[in-house]
Amino acid sequence: MIEKSYKDAVDFVRAVYGTTEFISLHEPKFVGNEKAYVADCIDTTFVSSVGKYVDRFEKMMSEYTGAKYAVATVNGTAALHVALRLAGVKNDDEVLTQPLSFVATCNAISYCGARPVFVDVERDTLGMSPKSLKDFLSKETSRKNGGCFNKATGRKIGAAVPMHTFGHPCRIDEIAKICDEFGVPLVEDAAESLGSFFKGRHTGTFGRMGVLSFNGNKTITTGGGGMVLTDDEALSKRAKHITTTAKVPHQYEFVHDEIGYNYRLPNINAALGCAQLENLPRFLESKRKIARKYEEFFAGSSMAFVKEPPNSASNFWLNAVVLKDRGARDQFLRETNNAGVMTRPAWRLMNELAMFKDCQTTDLSDAKWLEDRVVNIPSSAIVSW
Numbered sequence: 001m002i003e004k005s006y007k008d009a010v011d012f013v014r015a016v017y018g019t020t021e022f023i024s025l026h027e028p029k030f031v032g033n034e035k036a037y038v039a040d041c042i043d044t045t046f047v048s049s050v051g052k053y054v055d056r057f058e059k060m061m062s063e064y065t066g067a068k069y070a071v072a073t074v075n076g077t078a079a080l081h082v083a084l085r086l087a088g089v090k091n092d093d094e095v096l097t098q099p100l101s102f103v104a105t106c107n108a109i110s111y112c113g114a115r116p117v118f119v120d121v122e123r124d125t126l127g128m129s130p131k132s133l134k135d136f137l138s139k140e141t142s143r144k145n146g147g148c149f150n151k152a153t154g155r156k157i158g159a160a161v162p163m164h165t166f167g168h169p170c171r172i173d174e175i176a177k178i179c180d181e182f183g184v185p186l187v188e189d190a191a192e193s194l195g196s197f198f199k200g201r202h203t204g205t206f207g208r209m210g211v212l213s214f215n216g217n218k219t220i221t222t223g224g225g226g227m228v229l230t231d232d233e234a235l236s237k238r239a240k241h242i243t244t245t246a247k248v249p250h251q252y253e254f255v256h257d258e259i260g261y262n263y264r265l266p267n268i269n270a271a272l273g274c275a276q277l278e279n280l281p282r283f284l285e286s287k288r289k290i291a292r293k294y295e296e297f298f299a300g301s302s303m304a305f306v307k308e309p310p311n312s313a314s315n316f317w318l319n320a321v322v323l324k325d326r327g328a329r330d331q332f333l334r335e336t337n338n339a340g341v342m343t344r345p346a347w348r349l350m351n352e353l354a355m356f357k358d359c360q361t362t363d364l365s366d367a368k369w370l371e372d373r374v375v376n377i378p379s380s381a382i383v384s385w
């Protein structure tokens, strides 16, 4: 093993980014038509819910991802909330998800009045383990009236929500097959994986619906924004309807036919999104180059670089390394952050947070193993290349 110190890692990140200044984890880059499109919104006054950019952004996103329909929302959390509701998740249902995720996944489940049930992740993909999912569904649930019910609680399994962690695709084809077999609707949390493909198909297009995020820290940003992806026309229409306060279209009357949400993406944010999406291929190319450099640097050291999973093209949203143990992780975090190179641990597991600590779980050994060891390292695209 070629031992490398954490100081070597700091120096390497500095060499990649070519700076002695503070290096953040992920920052947005505005290098194309962003200013022109946003200025167009201001000049025409169409900054809010009406304007051409929302439709254009949705069309571009549907073409890029291959999803038949794309519905833009104010953020990824809102997109997840709507997708779960439209997948049929109801009060008192349970939703299978992974404990290694950003809190938004579980928050959206909770907004539906449902409870998360946590199944383990895999060490190589960092995403939901098909084996853990299948074990849980086979042993802990039974089928009745076309649904799948938890034997212990009697509650319906309303959906399964795997997540493509840090942009690396999980084994989504196996997960989709298992969900089909057990009659559980699949909603993919692809918030982190715009530009990531599994077996040539874009993440977020394997289930009934998938969800993207365009938060400021993501591969492309709209300031704040999200998207529901689906191949189902009826679902896309419902998504558009309930995200626009369920207003019945009319020239001047204000009639709403159910309780809806004010979740539509404003035109000014969509304008930013159109310009950012034009830049996506350039961002992805740069991020792949950076990942390759990291992979070479960390090879053979005690810091194991998280590689692109099999059968996948990753967007390398946030690069990650796996340290020897929790002590090594904490030391790495201290040394790098003290040296002005931003790094961060993986999220605290969801089942360890006060709100979700009483939720049912499978054995979560691999999630715990990863929580103790994973750190993210600077991953912004370099646009001067």
Ligand SMILES: Cc1ncc(COP(=O)(O)O)c(C=O)c1O
Pocket (backbone or CB within 6 Å): 075, 076, 077, 078, 080, 101, 102, 104, 105, 163, 189, 191, 192, 213, 214, 215, 224, 225, 226
């Ligand atoms: C896994 C995951 N799910 C959902 C979200 C929610 O997206 P947003 O911040 O746009 O609400 C994010 C990111 O922020 C995320 O990383």
